[in-house]
Amino acid sequence: MSKLLAVIRIRGTSGLHPDVKTNLSLLKLHKPHHMVIVENTQSIQGMLKKASNWITWGEISAEAISLVLKKRCYLIGNERLTDEYVRKYTKYTSIDDLAKAIANNEIKLKEIPNLKPVFRLHPPSGGYKKSIKKHYKNGGELGYRGEAINSLIKRMV
Structure with a gap:
């Protein structure tokens, strides 16, 4: 059983490489604060890695899925x-x-x-806590964040 991933676009289109733009459009992430739920497959992991400077992702819980379906679906x-x-x-x-x-x-x-297929979320209440130009493991908001994506989703719904 593969875990489901929530993918949220954080940054806009400025300075976007055409390959990254193609990946984001394949993921249906056309605007900032849009979210999709995808399966954790090897091909999706490659797409996420390539677009990691514009998105954040992690494993979504059933409670977060329920909240998104009720309020933003x-x-x-x-x-x-x-x-x-x-x-x-x-x-x-x-x-x-x-x-x-x-x-x-x-x-x-x-x-x-x-x-x-796309959930249009609000910007997070209280704003982003860190820089949207750095990765999560380096003190930013971008890239893989694991289970911490659920708290971000709750702030954005």
Whole structure:
């Protein structure tokens, strides 16, 4: 079972290399503060490494998935994802059950009809705590951050 990764774009388009721009568009990260949930595969890891100066990522928890689905998930037509929609179009009874199933790889986000794959988050409340030009391990906000991505997501929802 591969863990799911939350990938958030931190920086904008200034000084962006064309290869990195292609990677970000393949990940559907077109604007800052957009987030996607992807599987942790070798090809995705290569894309994340190449774009690591513009994004941050880490393993997302079921609670964070549930929070994002409830507050920042939209369907085509800019309608919110609701428990009724989940009951009607999936075998799950609520958004919380759906989030647990997504975290356990029982269902993929693209299997839910009309669900937009990108979550448009707010800038983090209180701002970024460190520099957005340095990597997380060097005292910044970029790159791999592991489980700490969940606290950033909670501040951005």
